[in-house]
Each structure stands twice: as structure tokens, then as C-alpha cells.
């Protein structure tokens with residue numbers, strides 16, 4: 251990653267902070283905008299941010315994400331729209347804005363952070379599961395379009411990761427149950443997800459594109 255510039259969304263904490271750390275240790279220069287600089291809920295903010303970038307971006311990681319829990323009768327359309335905007339639409343908008351430069355330089359690596367809930371499901375994860383399945387579909391379609399220009403586009407789908415998001419959405423007793431359901435017997439550390447993202451974003455990835463790499467300690471194999 252030496253000499254490459256990486257833009258990582260949601261880099262303030264959790265998986266995004268770990269991705270920024272691993273990228274820096276691998277020699278990349280990392281841009282991790284705060285929400286004040288780049289608010290993914292706002293198309294204007296995204297467009298303004300892309301316009302404000304003063305250096306070429308070689309690596310883009312669409313990591314920021316939110317989860318609004320709710321059963322069919324509980325989720326409002328505004329919640330659904332908000333989750334789709336932040337988890338899916340903003341990724342497309344950033345890719346479109348940033349891939350232009352990558353195409354002209356004929357090099358780029360893009361990773362979208364998806365989830366195992368794109369593959370298997372759990373009660374009250376309707377909006378989240380739909381957004382992450384959409385993100386994986388977007389990954390494949392964009393990968394096809396950008397492959398001829400040296401741009402590789404993949405998703406990484408984490409299982410349970412020990413972050414604020416997980417602790418907010420699950421009680422400690424629930425987390426204890428997850429551990430018993432994960433073949434490796436524990437949640438992932440954010441750095442374990444970051445290492446997979448780093449490989450896909452590095453120059454060592456020369457041929458993998460359009461894929462979703464599941465990093466879940468074996469959870470979906472059960």
C-alpha cells in the first residue's frame with residue numbers, strides 16, 4: 251500500500267478505525283473524514299466532499315454503516331430510507347465520484363463492508379439485511395464495469411465483531427449465546443476484519459474482484 255492514498259468512511263471507531271490503523275501500518279496515507287466533513291445521510295455533503303478532495307484516491311473503503319432494528323410492523327419508511335441511504339446509496343455515490351479518477355489512472359481498489367446478514371438472517375434485521383444484500387449486488391455489478399480499468403471491487407462480510415454497534419444492538423446475555431454459536435468460539439476483533447480488507451485493497455490482490463469475502467469465524471457454515 252506504500253504511496254497509495256486510501257479514503258475510509260466511518261473511521262472514527264470500530265471496524266473503520268481498525269482498517270485505518272492496518273492501512274497506515276502497511277504504508278498507506280489514510281483519509282478518514284469525520285461526520286462533520288462527510289455526512290453520508292446527505293447527498294450534498296457527499297458531492298461537496300468529493301469536490302473538495304485535493305489528491306487522487308487509490309483506495310476507497312465504504313465502511314460506515316448503521317442498523318435500525320425492527321419487525322415488519324415496527325419499521326417506518328423513514329428508517330428504511332435512512333438505512334438504505336447510509337449503507338447502500340452513499341456507497342454508490344462515493345464510488346461514482348471517486349472511480350472517475352481511478353479510471354483515468356488505471357488503478358483502484360474498492361471494498362464495501364457488508365455483513366453476514368446479507369446471507370443469513372435474524373429477526374428484526376429487515377432493513378439492515380436488505381441494505382447489505384444490495385451492497386453485495388452493487389459490488390458485483392460495479393466490479394464488472396471497472397475491471398477493464400484496473401479497478402478491483404469487492405465486499406467483506408463480517409460476522410459478529412466486538413464493536414459498539416454489536417454491544418448497542420445485543421444484550422450481554424445475547425452476546426454470550428453468539429459466542430457459543432460461532433465455531434471459533436468468540437467474536438472477531440475489528441483488526442481481524444481489517445486484515446481481510448487490507449489484502450483486498452493491496453497491490454497483492456491482483457485478480458480477485460466482484461467477490462464477497464465472509465469473515466465470520468465459521469458462523470454461516472453451521
Ligand SMILES: NC(=O)c1ccc[n+]([C@@H]2O[C@H](COP(=O)([O-])OP(=O)(O)OC[C@H]3O[C@@H](n4cnc5c(N)ncnc54)[C@H](OP(=O)(O)O)[C@@H]3O)[C@@H](O)[C@H]2O)c1
Nearest residue numbers: 260262264265285289290291313314315365408411413415
Ligand atoms: N460490528 C459488527 O459486528 C458488524 C458485523 C457485520 C458488519 N458490520 C459492518 O461494519 C461496518 C462498521 O461497523 P462498526 O461495528 O465498526 O460500526 P460502529 O462502531 O457503529 O461505527 C460506525 C461508523 O459509521 C459512521 N457513521 C454512521 N453514520 C454516519 C453518517 N451518516 N455519516 C458518516 N459516518 C457515519 C460512524 O461515525 P460517527 O463516529 O460520527 O458516529 C462510525 O465511524 C458497518 O458497515 C457495519 O454494518 C459490523
